[in-house]
Amino acid sequence: MKLVVVSAGLSVPSSTRLLGDRLAAATAGRVPGGTDVQVVEVRDLAVEIAHHLINGFPGPHLAPALDAVRTADGLIVVTPVFSASFSGLFKSFFDVLDKDALIGKPVLLAATGGSARHSLALEHALRPLFAYLRALTVPTAVYAASEDWGAEGLAERIERAAGELAGLLGGRAAEPEPAARPAPDAGHGSGKPSAPAYGADTAPAPEPGTTFDNGAGPLPVIPFEQQLAALKP
Known part of the structure; x- marks a missing residue:
């Protein structure tokens, strides 16, 4: 020191x-x-x-x-x-x-x-x-x-x-070294690739009617406009 x-x-x-x-x-x-x-x-x-x-x-x-x-x-x-x-x-x-x-x-x-x-x-x-x-x-x-x-x-x-x-x-x-970040496709030990994050600066939003798997089974992708319309009287 x-x-x-x-x-x-x-x-x-x-x-x-x-x-x-x-x-x-x-x-x-x-x-x-x-x-x-x-x-x-x-x-x-x-x-x-x-x-x-x-x-x-x-x-x-x-x-x-x-x-x-x-x-x-x-x-x-x-x-x-x-x-x-x-x-x-x-x-x-x-x-x-x-x-x-x-x-x-x-x-x-x-x-x-x-x-x-x-x-x-x-x-x-x-x-x-x-x-x-x-x-x-x-x-x-x-x-x-x-x-x-x-x-x-x-x-x-x-x-x-x-x-x-x-x-x-x-x-x-005593400040520790920064931990190595996991690879984006590591899947955190699940044996499957991680689901991609969708956003303006990451990847384009999926097309309506497509599905993706989060490890618990396929889930439908419902556009936000369709969800909003379902809430209106």
Whole structure:
């Protein structure tokens, strides 16, 4: 199971990276069979992201990062909040990602900021972005303001969100292969071909007076108009 953390923190050390690491550790400890965790530091890819936006080609460091996100079983995305939204660098990374790379992929949303007043950025900025990318976001998003570190509540939110992501990852790993569909003429073990289905996009309706056998004996085919006329007084 491969879990990728996309961290858009700008400083070193970074509270954004710290939150991503804590979420990854809490998730990995809940996934049966272990989890391979990889971290993508968007800060280190800033120049190549800008070049990609201009020329359309990923650089030698950006290409494997995009591939890691594309092939991940699940994602944890963490951004600092600037001007009540995600950072431009965070958005630019997902702008150069293939538009179909996140379809159906479990994603845990998280953000950091200087004030608790920016916590709704998770719901009005990040969640719509990943809904547009057709990702499967977990219900609990985690926001950590400066005063949240070491205070009550953050650890519980981390554990709850990690449990939700681990649940999706576990279901993804245990998803069975689609069962093979029986051949149209198999007859389901009766020894006789199945009766054809009649409809506008399958086969033409039978002529009046014909019969077909459903396994219990021949049945007449009565046109609908004739049945309707029999009901009228």
